[in-house]
Amino acid sequence: MTSNRQTEDATSADREVQYSQFVALIARHDQSIRRFVRSLLPSQEGVDDVVQETALECWKKFSDFAPATPENAVDEFVRWACVIARFKALSWQRDRARDRLIFREGVIEALAAAAMDSLDRQESERRAVENCLQTMPDDQRQLVLSVHSPGESIAKIAAETGQKARRLYSRINVLRNLLLDCVQQRLAGEATNG
Amino acid sequence: MDESIRSLIFQAIDQTISAEDFERLQNAIEQSDEVRADYLNAVSLCESLSDIAAVEDNSADAPKSASVHTSSEFMLASHQTNRRLTASRWARTVVAPTAIMIVGAAAFWFGLKDGIRRQEQFAGREEITGTNSESVIAGHATLRRSVDIRWSEKSNSYREGDVLPAGMLQFDQGVAEIDFFCGATLIVEGPATLNVESDWSVQVASGRLRASVPPAARGFMVMAAGSTIIDLGTEFALDVGAENAHVEVIDGEVELRGGEYDGNHLTTGQRRWLKGSGNDDSLAGLSTTGDLQRRRGMAQAQRFINWQVHSQQLRADDRLIAYYPIAESSTGRIVPNVAASGSERDGQTVGLANRVDGRFGEMSSGFEFDRPGSRVRVRIDGEFRAFTFACWTKIDSLEHRYNALFMGDGYENGEPHWQIRDDGCLMFSVMVDDSKEIIHRTPFDEQPVKDAGLHRVYLTEPFWDISKSGQWFHIAAVYDPVGREVVQFVNGEELSRQEIIDRFHVESLRIGPAEIGNWGQPFRKTPWFAVRNLNGTIDELAIFNAALTSDEIRNLYEQGRPLGY
DSSP states (O other): OHHHHHHHHHHHHHHHHHHHHHHHHHHHHHHHHHHHHHHHSSSSTTHHHHHHHHHHHHHHTGGGOOOSSGGGHHHHHHHHHHHHHHHHHHHHHHHTTTSSSOOOHHHHHHHHHHHHHTGGGHHHHHHHHHHHHHTSOHHHHHHHHHTTSTTOOHHHHHHHHTOOHHHHHHHHHHHHHHHHHHHHHHHHHHHHTO | OOHHHHHHHHHHHHTOOOHHHHHHHHHHHHHOHHHHHHHHHHHHHHHHHHHHHHHHGGGOSSOOSOOSOOOHHHHIIIIISOSOOOHHHHHHHHHOOOOTTEEOSSOOGGGHHHHHHHHHHHHHHHHHHSOSOOOOOOOSEEEEEEEEEEEOTTSOOOOTTOEEOSEEEEEEEEEEEEEETTSOEEEEEEEEEEEEEETTEEEEEEEEEEEEEOGGGTTOEEEETTEEEEEEEEEEEEEEOSSOEEEEEEEEEEEEESSTTTTOEEETTOEEEEESOOOGGGGTTOOOHHHHHHHHHHHHHHHHHHHHHHHHHHTTOTTEEEEEOGGGOOSSSEEOOOSTTOGGGOEEEESSOEEEEETTEEEEEEEEOOSTTOEEEEEEOSOBSOEEEEEEEEEEEOOSSEEEEEEESSOOTTOEEEEEETTSEEEEEEEEEEEEEEEEEOTTTOOEEEEEEEEEEEEEEEOOOGGGTTOEEEEEEEEETTTTEEEEEETTEEEEEEEOOGGGOOOOBOOEEEEESSOOOTTOSSSOEEOOOOEEEEEEEEEESSOOOHHHHHHHHHHHOOTTO
8 A cells, every 4th residue: 555655656746747847848849839830820820729739739648758868858849749730730720621721731741841840940030030120111110010910910901001902012022022031141141150 | 932922922821812822822832842931931930020019019908819718817928928938837837726627717828727737637536546447448440431331130230430349340231441450441341241359450251351551550460261461561452252262462562371372472463362263353343442432422411411301391390499400501600590489599609619520521510619618609588398409419528527518507497407427427407496505415426416406417327438439429308397207318219217206396497598518607706617518519409399209309310310320
């Protein structure tokens, strides 16, 4: 009886340790996983759901997660989680196949493979976006940010400011294209500069 | 980079793209590395812009984006900041002690806590008591799909999704697709007799089959006519008759053990007669997964049409209080009441009651209530003399103590509660006097139960366990104050018949505000609510102001059966 109790204590203590490890890892990679999931879905819709399901599944399978060495755990975890996220994104879209604008499986697979390669670039990408925004004139910067504010859309802002949506779209797209090129150049520069 | 493709990319991100252009974009993403990279960069850029905009916008007082979640704390935590979550917040929220069966309305970041906590409870319960053993099911394979199957009289019969235990499978006609747990799949054409031995092996006494063996299932064994066929990967066909037995490798390699060809390896296109001899074409035309799917699709469509015809007739029944043939509609949050009582009694989905496939597959739809907040709300005013509830539901798991089918909000006098207990028993009850607090022992539990109000729960024997997960059931409950009895049915069969004694007799029945698939208490005074959402799908619900007869219930089941029932 005593030995049983001890075993139980040990198990629950193990579980607690696993828990804090899991929590630390998932909190650290939350943003990467979210971004990865977003890349595989056609819009923001469903991202929360898929990330949630991914996190749950990761916890369920956490005892299977076996990094080669403890030092590798951090890097391996996000890759491992993204493999799970890919399945979750696939099944999420499969369930919604009747809706418009759902990626077919081949596209999701292709995107997942490519997004997996750039997982570690997210931090520098974000920095690059910030730097590129700084180089823009204030009004342009505000304009491009405004359409990406929570709850806003180009159509809505066009209506509010009395502009033709078409015209606004093309202005925003010019800015986004500039930013896109700027970011890629910065990242390429970073890569060559080490 | 082609500017027009870039413009499509941004149109896709802004959700303004047309269906044709979306198709073009998908093709380009699949075909070109460059487009793929560009798409990912653009998504990433727009996400970063959103994050930056959200941070700068953070001073804004109220969240602008519409959200399905109602808790303001939740939205502040997840959306208004840049969605970053620190480890300490995770740790704090995940280990926060909470009462079983209760969830804080101020749920933390997208509800993950609930799932993890639930698992902890399960793990914890087992560790502490040691008596609630882990659930186990005996079996080696599942019946994945079937078409036109007729099980032999001597044999057990199975439905799609059933777990197949060790032992004989015998059917006189039809095609069955059987997935062994090792990963191998057999498509078997009847008449056939098989003996399932393990996750890795099956004996074939008679029948034609195609075995597909993915790398994970290499080593899968099929025994026939004194030989063992060991699949070393991919696909082979087998025909076993009374006089002869014939094997051919469609693709890949098999090894033969025992019998005349002991030790032989056969590769793609090679064949052997294991017993007797005959026409080399005997394996031609063997069903493929594709054939099975097509035949199944056609048969399923036929069932769907039959049901629709019946459903059209049913809605003219003037005993109907409300009728929600969810399976036939495909979009929107309104759940139309098609009975004569009309749109006053339409339902409305709340939270993530997702539309998913209904019982007739992808041509039909149902609502899934797998999140604690998922629900379909209705308001059904009036007084009634009897109740018959009938629904089609697919239960994924009974994860709460009580799992709602249809529940009156406040559970006030005359209001019904229809639910499933976690041990698979159906429960139907009507509140008799909500002003009394009653302590009693139920004959089933031997546990003292404190009840808020005088009512009697009419329980059936268990009809569900985890091996039935994912299967559709027709469930009905008849509450008949005049005939003084409560009768409950599963798949048209009577499961229990219980008397309504004087003490629990109610003549005047009501429904009022109520929910399908969950229990709503919007007038409660605290943010806490009992979690009773059904982890499953409902695709049809009919409520009658009458006690339907057993024959009528049977008929509802017969006319609404999906394929495989």
